Structures are given as C-alpha cells and as structure tokens.
Amino acid sequence: MRKLRRLPLRLVKPKDDEEDFFHRPGDMPGTIIIDADAPAPIIFLIDYNKTDVVHKQLNTPEECAPYLDKESVTWVDVQGLGSADILERLAKVFDLHPLVLEDVVNVPERPKIEDYDDQLVIISRMVVPKERVCGFYSEQVSLVLGKYYLLTVQEEPEHDCLEGVRSRIDKGKGIIRSSGADYLAYTLLDAIIDGFFPVLELYGDHIEELEEEVIVNPTPKTLQKIYKIKRELLQLRRAIWPQRDAINSLIREGNDLISDEVRIYLRDCYDHAVQVMDMVETYRELASGLMDVYLSAVSNRMNEVMKFLTVMSSIFIPLTFVAGIYGMNFDTEKSPWNMPELQWYWGYPLCLAVMGTIAGGLIFVFWQRGWFENFSKINQK
C-alpha cells in the first residue's frame, strides 16, 4: 500500500510524516521551512551568448553574482531545498522578495505567475514518468526571470526533464543561443508542459489494459487500479490546470521582460497545456466509465453464480422430494392405498422415469430461457 499512500500527499506535504511542513497559521510571511529529509542544494550555472557557453557547479550562491548583470544569459539552476542558509543567501544575491522565497521553498505551492517590478516569478510543477510502473514523480520548479538571468529552483536533483534544453544550449541548436533569458524561460516551461505527455501516455496504455481486464476478468484488484488511476489523474489535473491559467495570463497581460517574439511561442506552449488538460479530462471520464463497467460486470457475475445455483437447486430439489416420498415407511400391508407403487413390478423404473422427465423438463425450460448461454463465456477465469 506504500505507493498508494504516497501519491495524494505529494501535492500536500513532503516526505516526513511526523512534522508539519505546511505554513503554520500565524507564521510571518516569508518564513521558510526546511524539511530535514530534503537533499542539500546543488547550484549549477550556465552562462551563454551567441559564441560562448560556460558550465559551472558553484559552491556558494555568491559566486553567481558577477554573472547576473552581464548581457549574456545566465541560467542558475538550484536543485534541492535542504539548506535554509544557502537559500537565504541565494535570495539575497538575487534580491528576492520574502514572499517569493517562501513560495519557492515551502513546497508544494500552487502553480502561478507573480509579477514583481523587475522579476517575473513562475511557480510550476514538473512530472516525470516512472520506469516500468504506471506512475510519475512530481516536483516543483520555480523560475525567477530577470533581465539577463533566469534562476530555477527544483525540489530535488533527480527526475529532471530539462536535459534536452541543456543539450540544445551546448550544441547551439535553434535560436536559443541568440535569444534572451525570456526565450530560455519559455523553453523550460515548454519542456515542463511537454513532460506531461509521456506520463499521460502511460495512463492511456494502462486504461486500455484495464478496459480489457474489467470485462474479461474483473477482480477486486481491478477496482483498486481504477481508483488509483482516478486519484493520480486528479493530481495531474491539479498540476496542469493552474499552469494553463498562469501561461494564459502571461500571454494576455504581457510583461516587459517577455518579448513579443517569445509571446508567440508561449501561445504554442499554452495550446499544449490545453491539450494536456483535455487528455486528463478525457482519461478521467474513461476511468469513471470503467468504474461503471466494473460494477456492472460484478453484477453480471453474481447473476451467473445465482443462475448456476438456481439451476442446480431447481433440478435436484424436486427429484430429492420424489426420492423422499418413496423412502417413507407407510405400512403397505395395512392398506392397499399405502404406497402400492412400492410393490409394483415396474415401480422403480417408473419412478426413475418420472425423475428423468422432471429433470429433462426443467433443463428444457432453462435452456429455452437462455440461462446456459453465458456460462461458458463469462465465468471462465
């Protein structure tokens, strides 16, 4: 049951069951809470322009300060939320509003876009499909976009779907090297949204398997699987819905940090978010439909079981009664009316014939009503 348990909590609280990780009511705004299990932050820096790319792993947040005001695009990627000290120093270097730091650190936050004077903060949620089982890892990615830099903060260093972007920067594919930090932000957002498709693919396949299972061999396990799918799709919906809204408001309301060129690309990104949402909703409806089919299939099975019992009982109960009759001990000598059949020459064969006729008649009636039809097809394991 472990896997089932963890899932709905991922959007609610981090891993440790003992402590409270949500903001305690009455806490100062900007209070950050560090989960003892959280991995220590690792800081990567990529600084590039049309001609050069610098890759670095930084030891202290302060090391990235000199890059921030340069015209080259600086991408600072922090992975892990396990140190209040480092995160606060980072906030200082980037001059983050206390509320921004809170949003970035106190995961899970609802995906959203916040517009500060010279920074645009995008809280988003990234999903990465699990291998071999149908499920996904989910983590928060916060983007802080400045004029010449982009700061991204991920919950943990594993399960990342941004590798493609890094390689495009390295290889200088497309226009990424000649574009600004806003294009980089778009690229990452696009990668995050597109990261939902492989996850949905898994669910699509899983639903198909269940469609067969629910009709061919519905077991209580099937029920659990359907419920699990419904629950995880609910999570996906909660992750994608606000991201769509956020991207939409970014396109509509605009922002000085986002160029018109990039806005066109964001429209494409928005379309994909809508498509993800569409698929999530469709899968949810299919899962609900499966639940109905499951219930009906269970009813059908019970029907078949009942029919079997009824056929067996209905045939043998009258026969047993007839046998019971001739097992009675009425004294045949006291009266010619006391069970004279027992003395007949053809008594026993006649009795068997009567039983055979009763059984045959009942079987005919059942057959005529089609009760035997589904026995072979349905109840087979």
Next chain:
Amino acid sequence: MRKLRRLPLRLVKPKDDEEDFFHRPGDMPGTIIIDADAPAPIIFLIDYNKTDVVHKQLNTPEECAPYLDKESVTWVDVQGLGSADILERLAKVFDLHPLVLEDVVNVPERPKIEDYDDQLVIISRMVVPKERVCGFYSEQVSLVLGKYYLLTVQEEPEHDCLEGVRSRIDKGKGIIRSSGADYLAYTLLDAIIDGFFPVLELYGDHIEELEEEVIVNPTPKTLQKIYKIKRELLQLRRAIWPQRDAINSLIREGNDLISDEVRIYLRDCYDHAVQVMDMVETYRELASGLMDVYLSAVSNRMNEVMKFLTVMSSIFIPLTFVAGIYGMNFDTEKSPWNMPELQWYWGYPLCLAVMGTIAGGLIFVFWQRGWFENFSKINQK
C-alpha cells in the same frame, strides 16, 4: 479488441506502439517527427478563377511556387505526412513559421486558429464514417490561408470528405469560382463540420438499437457496446469543441484575410458546429442513461432468477421435510405413539393430501404477490 484499442489513441499518438510520437520534452520548438508508417505525401494543386481550372499532381513542392502570387485562387492539397524532406521544402515554399510546421506535422494537434501576419492557420479535425460498422476514421486537416492561396495538409490520402468541394470547383456551381481563397477555406471548413453529421447519424441509430437490446436482452456484450459509444462520443466531443471555439474567435476577432461576405457564411458554419456539439452532448446523456437502464435491467433479471429459486425451494423444502418425517424408523411396535400414521388405512393418501395442500397454499401466496407475472415476459432470451 483491436478496434476498441485503437480508438482512444487516435487523438493521442499515431499507429506505431513502439516509438514515442509526441514531442519529447526539451525538444526545440518546430522539431517535426515523422512516423515511419505514415504514407508519403502526395501533392495536388487546383488553380482556378472565374474562367479556368487547372488540376495537377505535383512531384515536388517547389512546383507550386509560381502559382502562389497569381491572383487566381490556388489550392494546394497535401495528403500524407511521411517525408520530413518534402514537408520542410513545402514549409519553405509557403514561408511557414517553424511552429506552424510543427502543428501541421506533429499530429494530433488540438483544433485551433493561429493568426500570423499574412497567413491564417486553421488546425481542424475531419471525421469520416466507417462503412457497415458504427465508427469513424479521424484525421487532422490543417489549412494555411494566404492572400491568393490555400494550403491544406491531410494526415493520409484516404477517407476524405472534400470531394464535393472539388466537384463544385470543377463544375463552377455556386459562387465558389468567383470568390477568393477565403471562401474556399470556408467551404472546406463547412464540409469538415458537416462531415460530423453522417457520423452522428450512425451513433443515433446505434443508440436506438441498444435501447431495444438493453431492455429486451441485456448481455455483457451490451455493456461493452455502451462503453464503446461513450468513449467514441468523448472523442467526437474533443474534436468538435475546439473547432467551434476556433470558428467563433474567427468570426468575432476578424482578420484581413477573411472578407465580410465570408464572415456571414462562417456564422452558418458556426451554427452547424454548435448543432453537432448539441447532438454529441445529447447522445452522451442518452448513453449514460442507457448504462443506468442496463444496470437496472441486470438487477431485474437477478431478481427474477432469485424469485424462481425461492419459489422452487420454498415449495419443495417443506414437502421434502414431510417425506423425511415418514421416512423415520421409529419402532411402531414399541409404542402406540411412535408414528401411528404409518399404520393407518388412509395414511399415505392423507400424507399426499397434506403435501398437496402445503404446495397449493404456497403457490397461491406466490401468485397473489405477483411473482409469476414477469417470468414469461422477462427471462425469455
């Protein structure tokens, strides 16, 4: 199960199960993915004005270049997405934005309208009814409208519902020959939307058949059929809903490429899209209602089975008990109280009479409660 399996995937990924056909997260925007199974593109060109019509099948995309700037209307119809090279050359000839090419090639894309400076891109979805079975082929049709040309790209060369438009151009029926490319675009959109009606017709008929089946003879097959209908209507809804929105935004926001005259026609097209959506929703509600009726019918059947068992058991169990009594071996000689009935002159006939009375009484009770009523009507196959 093949047919069932394919359907929900058609809007998700192309035919091959082994490869991923969705945009990989982190891919460059504009990256196009060619499915190995996709048919090679065939390019048709129709160029017409009031007086002349030219029909041509082109070998290379470049051949259509000379037609594009002429004032005559040029319709380039590409069928099949199986060659990256040809599609990229096509994009060059038509000067398509990389995102447009991606939308056109990386099917399935959600239907939408994108407004580029001098091109209007309409992604739409065409459905064609299957023959003999209740189902449909679904493919993406992308329209790129320029001042004097219209480029359409279809997923595959089969299952096309645009033949009527081609014949109207040939025969010069109506005002199509004297109108511009925008009217042609409208005509195609209208044909695509109207193409939903014959498909819905199929489902309407199928639902009617099921309405009878579900009451007269509900089997597990019926359940599968209802689920299949619900699922395919879900697909139709996903196809028509965004098309309606797209057409509506086209009417409302306007565009230089669309004349006022054509906008009036688009209103009509919009009305039809709404009508399609209405019908889809109605059919979905009917299908949901059918599921309820199915469940009730199964319950009713079980009820009848139970009644039958109860009637049979309730009648014979007391009789068997009576027979059991007189089958006991108490020694009648040891005491006048030990089963004196066995020695009576009328013992056996009396015993049978008692049994008959019990059976008759029970049958009367059952008959009075109306338990026999539905036997003949319902359980009949």
Next chain:
Amino acid sequence: MRKLRRLPLRLVKPKDDEEDFFHRPGDMPGTIIIDADAPAPIIFLIDYNKTDVVHKQLNTPEECAPYLDKESVTWVDVQGLGSADILERLAKVFDLHPLVLEDVVNVPERPKIEDYDDQLVIISRMVVPKERVCGFYSEQVSLVLGKYYLLTVQEEPEHDCLEGVRSRIDKGKGIIRSSGADYLAYTLLDAIIDGFFPVLELYGDHIEELEEEVIVNPTPKTLQKIYKIKRELLQLRRAIWPQRDAINSLIREGNDLISDEVRIYLRDCYDHAVQVMDMVETYRELASGLMDVYLSAVSNRMNEVMKFLTVMSSIFIPLTFVAGIYGMNFDTEKSPWNMPELQWYWGYPLCLAVMGTIAGGLIFVFWQRGWFENFSKINQK
C-alpha cells in the same frame, strides 16, 4: 417500440429512414433538400391594418408580392416543405439570402436569430402536446421579419399553436391590429414559447404517476417509462435553450426592425422561456431521482425475496436434517448405542417436540429482527 424510436430522431433527421436528409459534406451552401414525404406547401396570407383584414389562400408565391411593400402588415404563412420549386420562388419574392432558405428548409435547424440587412430571421421550434398520451409533436417554425411583412414557414400543416393569434387578428382584440409586423412576430414567438407549458404539464403529471408507481409496483415497464421521459425532456431542453438565447440576444443587441415598445414585450417572452427551461431542468432532476428510487426499490424487493427464501430454508433445513437422522438404518439390535431413541416409548413425540422447538426458536429470532415486517407491505403486487 415505434414511438420510442421516433422521438430522438425528430431533432436529427426527418421521417424517411432510407435517405440522408442532413446537408451532405461539401454541398454548396444554400443547397436545399426536399424530403419526398414532406407535405406540399400551402400558402396563407393575412393582410391587415387598423380597419381591414384580408384572408387568402394563395396558389403561387408570386401572388403575395403586391402586399409586401404596402404599409399594412402582411403575414404570409407557409405550411409544408414539400416543393423545392415553390420554396425557391418564395425565396425570390421575399429576396431571401441563400443561407436563409437553407436554414428554413433543411430542418431541423438549431433555433437562432440571424440579422440580415433588412430582414430578421428567427428559427424557432414549436411543440404541441399529443392527445391522450404523454408526448409532443415538434416542428420547426421559421420567421422572416421585414418592415411591413412577416413570413412564417412551418414544417407541416398540422399541429399548430398559432390559432389564437389568428383569431386575435380577426377580432381585433388588444393592440395587434394597430401595431406593426414586429408586434406580430413577438406575438407568434410568445405563442410558441407558451406552447411549451401544456407539454410540460403533461410531463409533470406523468412524473407524479411514476412517483407512485416506482414505489408501489416497480416493474421493468416503469424503467422504460422513466428513460423515455428523460429522453424527451432532453429534446425539450435542446429546443428551448437556444430559443432563450436567441430572444435574449434580440433584446440586448436590438435591431431597427424591432421597436422599443415590442422590446418590452419580448422581455416578458424571455421570462417565460427561462421559466420553461427551469421547469425542464427541474423535471429532469426529478426523473433522475426517480431512476435512483427505482434502483433502490428493485434492491429492496430482492432483499424481501431473499429474506423469504432464507426464512423458509433456515427453518426447514434443520428439521429435515433431524428427520434424516432418524431415517438412518443403523442396526439397533447390534448395540444399545445404535439409535436407541427409535425404541423409546416417547421417541416419536419427543422427536416432533424437538423439531417444533427448533422451528419456534428460529421463527422467534427472525421475528425479533423484524424480517416479517415488510412482507405484507412490499411484495404485494
């Protein structure tokens, strides 16, 4: 099943099952399709002003031309859609846009309002209650309002709820004779909307009957009736919803052909449309509730049947077992331990007493649990 079959199709396609009556994809806009079964059009003309009323049945559409430009109000009422020729000549006389003719003739069209330069086209749907059974006839009524004339086109000559309007014109009741064509259009619309009330009345009564039936004597027939109601209410909703929207847009957006005076009256008409919709929705919820009640009632019945079986079996099975014991043939002479009860003086009476005690105890247990309570009340036919 005929009646059931016809209903959902009325909004989908006309009567003939063999031909397709929907617009074929690719057809020219304005193409009209004539159903072979459609009754031939009959043309009535009423021309009136404050002082005079002229009634006429016309033979050709052209006969109404002289009336159209006169300041008196001219109401041309066409009933039946069975002749392409007449309808096209009519369109010529009234100078209809091809799309209008298509909307008017190719029924069923979704109710809507179209604003052409000097004509206002209202497509609406009229329902007329059936006599004696719960159901309704539904037909499309199209209104084309010009400055001095109103053209109405009905699908068929029967089942009309406009008689009251005609008589008001004749008798000069109210302000109709001194008002313009816009007031006449309002009057007809109002009559059409008010025509929904008697139909809903039928359904209200029918639902009440079913409420009793579903609890007192639920049969599979009941289920069919509930489903039929749900389905027909769905049709009514599809008919009234767009009419409400259409009237609303007419009030809000205004039109030169509609005077402010009449707009106040339209608000009243709009309120009635909303009231109809309210009632339809309420009835739909009641019908859904009935379905739940039905399912529960069937479950309850099965429960009672099961209880009966359980009571019968549980009482007699132990008794039969006891009788079986003393029917065994152990040789009482071989051992004093072999069924000595058979030799007892009070053996048989004691055995019967034991049986009576067992039966009494079980009956007491069942009675205490209240299992006998509902037998008399529920299962009664």
Next chain:
Amino acid sequence: MRKLRRLPLRLVKPKDDEEDFFHRPGDMPGTIIIDADAPAPIIFLIDYNKTDVVHKQLNTPEECAPYLDKESVTWVDVQGLGSADILERLAKVFDLHPLVLEDVVNVPERPKIEDYDDQLVIISRMVVPKERVCGFYSEQVSLVLGKYYLLTVQEEPEHDCLEGVRSRIDKGKGIIRSSGADYLAYTLLDAIIDGFFPVLELYGDHIEELEEEVIVNPTPKTLQKIYKIKRELLQLRRAIWPQRDAINSLIREGNDLISDEVRIYLRDCYDHAVQVMDMVETYRELASGLMDVYLSAVSNRMNEVMKFLTVMSSIFIPLTFVAGIYGMNFDTEKSPWNMPELQWYWGYPLCLAVMGTIAGGLIFVFWQRGWFENFSKINQK
C-alpha cells in the same frame, strides 16, 4: 400521497386539476386568468409618515387613489387573486402596464425585477414553514414600488411572514417611519428572504433524523422521505435562485426609485439570499449523499441475509447428506461391503461424531472470516 402530489405542482399550476391555469399559447399578452378556487381579494391600506399611521381595510380599489400622490408612504396590500374585476380596477388605479397585471395575477411567475418608467415591479416568492410536519407553504408576492406608494399582491390571505413589518410600522421601531417607500419595499423583501431560514431549519433537522434512520433502520419509507426532501429542496432552489439574481441586478443597475441608503441595506439582503442558496445547495448534496448511503445500507442488509442463509445451508446440507447415506437400503446381508457401518457397535455414535466435527469445522471457518460479527449489530430492527 396527497402531500407528495401537491408540492411539485405549486410552482407549476394552482390547485384545480381540471382546468388549465397557464397562459394558453396565442393568448393576448396581459390576459389574466382567474382560478375559480382563488380567494376573493382583500385590500388593506397602511398610510404612514413620521407622526401618523392610518390602517384601513378597503372595499373598492378606487378608495386608495387619494393616498397615492401624498408624500406619506402608502402601502396597499392585496391578499387573494379571486376577482378579475377588482384586479383590473386596481391596475387602473395604479396605472399598471398590462404585462405587469399578467405577471401579478397569473401565478406562478418566476421571481424577477422589471423596471418601468415610474414603477419598479418585483415578483418574489414567499415561503412559510408548515407546522408540525417538514414542509412549507409557498405563495407569490408581487411588489409594485412607486414614488410614494408600495402595492403588494399576495396569492392568498393566509401564511404571511410580513407581520413583523406591520408591527414595526405601528410601533415606529427603527427608521421605517422616517424612511420612504423604497425602504418599505426593502423591508418586505428582507422579510421574505429571511422567511426561508426557518423552512431550511426544518429541513436541516429532518436530514439529521434521516441520517440516523438510514443507517440504523433503512426501510422503503426512508427512501420516499429522501426523495421528498430532494424534490422540495429543488423547489426552494427554484424560488431563491432568481430572487438572488433580481436583488443583485437591482443593486448593480440602480434605479431612481431606490435611494443609495436603501441600496446598502439591499446588499445585506442579497447576502442573506446567497446564504439561503448556499444552504439549499448543501442540503441537496447531503440528501444525495443520503441516497448513496441508503443504497449501500440496503446492500449491506442483503449481504447479511445472504450470509445467514449461507451459514445455515452450508452447515446442514453436508449433515443431511451424511444422514441420507445411512438411510440407504443396501442389503447388508448380501455382502460385507454393503454398509457395514450399520452393524458396528459404535456405528451411530461415530456417525454423530462425524457430523459434529463437520459442523464444528464449518462454524470455525465462518467465525474466522468474521461472518458472525455483524449479525447482532446490523439486522436488529
């Protein structure tokens, strides 16, 4: 069933089943329909200013004419709709638009606000809780607000929740005596909205009772009660929803007859309407939940019944079989293999021991699976 029948009809048609009370399609707008059963109108007049209050019961509508233009506030309260003559004379005195008279008289009308030039017409619906049973009386109250007067028309003289307002006028409590007719209108509206709370209170209590009943002792009666609640809440929703909208539009759009001061009070009234709606919706969801719980409880009960039957049958059927074996009449003398057990010294005791072991084993298995657990708790009446 009487009570059940009446309720849904109250919003549809008045008491008499034989006649049609809805507006006949084609009737002249403004046609009023008098129900033969409707009580004759009684006319009360209260005229007050800061210093004086006049109470009067009027015989003719014309008697109130002199008060209408005086600066003192005049409240004319008409109770009963049983006379076309009086109502039409009233309309003349107050100079009502024919549509207003229709709305006021042809109950039930949907609650709404109509803005005429110098009159504001508010159609609202008043509910009054029934005594001792859970239910309510519902009647239409129409308010016509003029500069110095307020006309209210109630369906019937009984069941009024406006007594508190009258007493406030008499006693001069609060600011009512020094305020205008608009404040009086607000006060009445507020009383009408607040009148929903005691009704909802009844339903809240009733739902609580049912929550216990549905778990402790679900019977078919319970089902009927739940359905009845759902149905009556549907009515309440239909009554309160449009009133909220009407009050909201009054606040937003404003009107010369309503002072800014009173508008603040209306906001409070609006909040209460929203609160009523909230409660109605909550109760509806609770009632739907109850239906689910009921269904589950019935299933649970059937489960217990089945378990009982299964336990009884499973224990005794094998025992009876064993007894049957030794009731066979194989001739023990013909062969030492023919039922030698019958001749054993310990044959019978051994046989009983075997039976006891079988029974004990089965009981152990059932006990281990927890089948005995719920017997005592659940099935108790």
Next chain:
Amino acid sequence: MRKLRRLPLRLVKPKDDEEDFFHRPGDMPGTIIIDADAPAPIIFLIDYNKTDVVHKQLNTPEECAPYLDKESVTWVDVQGLGSADILERLAKVFDLHPLVLEDVVNVPERPKIEDYDDQLVIISRMVVPKERVCGFYSEQVSLVLGKYYLLTVQEEPEHDCLEGVRSRIDKGKGIIRSSGADYLAYTLLDAIIDGFFPVLELYGDHIEELEEEVIVNPTPKTLQKIYKIKRELLQLRRAIWPQRDAINSLIREGNDLISDEVRIYLRDCYDHAVQVMDMVETYRELASGLMDVYLSAVSNRMNEVMKFLTVMSSIFIPLTFVAGIYGMNFDTEKSPWNMPELQWYWGYPLCLAVMGTIAGGLIFVFWQRGWFENFSKINQK
C-alpha cells in the same frame, strides 16, 4: 451520534436546539440576537508602534476609545458574543453601522467584505483542528479595519489560531511593528486561511486510512465515516469559497485603507485560499470515489458469499439425491427391476464411488472457473 449531529448545524445555528437563532423574518435590520449559552465577551487590547507594545484586558468597551485615534496601531480583540449590552456599547465606541453589528453578532454569517466609508468590514470563518479525532472547531471572526485600529470579534474565547500573530507583535519579528493596521488585518487573515491547512491535513490522513479500510475490511462503519467526511468537507468548502471571493474583490477593487504594499501580500493570501479550495475539492472527489469503491467492495463480498453457498449447495444437493434414491423402499422381491443395486455385492462401494465422482467433477468445474481463488484473500476479516 452526537458528534455527527452537531457538525452540519454549526454553520446554520448555534448550540441551543430549542430557540431560533436566525434572524426572524420581519425583524428590523440591525436586530441582534444573543444566544443564552454564548460566553460573555472578553476584551483584549494590544496597542503598538515601532518602539512600544501595550497589552491590556479591558473591563468596558469605552476604555479603548482613547487609543483609536492615536497613530499607533490598536488591535481590539473581543472574544465571546454573550452580552447585547457590551456589544452595543462597543458598536457605539467604534461607530459601527447597525448592519455591521448584526453581521458580527448574528453568527453564522457568510464570509464577505463590506466597504463602509471609513471602515472595512471583513467577515471570515476560522477553523481549528480537533485533537486526536478528525474534525474541527469552526467559529466566525469579524474584522473591522479603521485607519489606526483593527477590531476583531470572535465567537468564543477558545480555539484560536492567532497566537502566532500576537507573539510576532510582542517580539517585533518581521515588519509587523513598523506597519499599519492594514498589515495587521492581512496578517490575521493570512493566519485564518493558513489555519485550514492543518485541518485538511487531518482529512488527508483520514482518507488514506479509509482507502485501506474500504478495500481490506469494508463495514457499515466505513460507510458512515465516508459520509461524515463528505459532509464536513462540504462545510469547509462553504467556509473557504466566499473567503477566496472576498479577498479577491479586495485585491481587485482596492480600498483606501489598504496600502499597495499590503495588497501584494494579500495576493499571496489569495493564492493560499485557492490552494485550500483545490485541496477541499480534491478530497471531495476522493471521498466520492471511496463511496463507489465501497459499493463495489460490498458487491464483491456478496459475490463471494454467493459463490460459497453455490459451491456448497451444488456439490451436496446431487449427492443427497443419490442417497435419497437408495433410501427408497421399493420391494426388491416383487420384481428384479426394483432397485437390484441394493442386492449387488459391490452395491454400496459403487454408490460411494459414483458420489465421489460427481463431487470431484463439480469441484473441478468450480476450480477451473476460478471460484476458489478469492476465498482466502477477500473474505478474511
């Protein structure tokens, strides 16, 4: 049942069952109703600026008058609604509109924001988790914000989640001491909204427990628990929904009393409200899903019970029949055809062999159909 009963009423009426605590229809606006059980109000005053903090418990409302116009921030916190006199004097000191006093005192009021000229009134609802059980205390907190003061009125002195704010004021943490009354109001609102998270945490954990229970061991208790969760989530939704709307309207419409700085913080508070709502909705859907799973699990169980009965009956009924045959008393001496088997040398062993074959065959059939599979897994307690 006590706990269950109390919950839905908390938002409807206070503790006493005998009296009516809602506003009686017709009551004067501003009428306040004091619950006899309500605790007497205790008044706390905190007055602070950058340098000083004054804590005081006041005896009379008038004591706080001197603080109100000073530039230091004055927070007057009233806990308990048990005295009309004190509350009215308080209203006088703070110059409250009668409607404000009514809203504050006549709990429960729907959360909302009212904008008076120089006061901003915020009605909100605070929830505090219960200890050890899954549940919450809910009370109304009203905030009246003036230029230099904030008045808060709580329903009762216990269960407060504002302690964190008080300690921040005392310790001078963050910017609270250097900010105005608007920041204090925001801080309290934020604490109230954040107070929903620990409550939701409880429900999240409880749902997880139920997910296991519903599959492993569904009992009628489980059903009650699911219903209780659904009902309490409904309450939470009713509490958070209007608060979100209120905060949103505060951000959008603005108010002179709220500085731009604080408005940024309110956006954060709004985001948390949305997150709470999201979680409530997700939990509600999970709870609904659980209900479905429960129903299916009960059906599955019944299925297993039925299978057990069927297996037992089907195996032994034919055997008992065979035993019955050879228990018949046909006279073997009258005819060689009368049960000659009884005289055979191997008669009895053969008979037993036949029975064994029948039983074995049936067991094989059941095993093949997988009927034995789920016995061990499912029915275990």
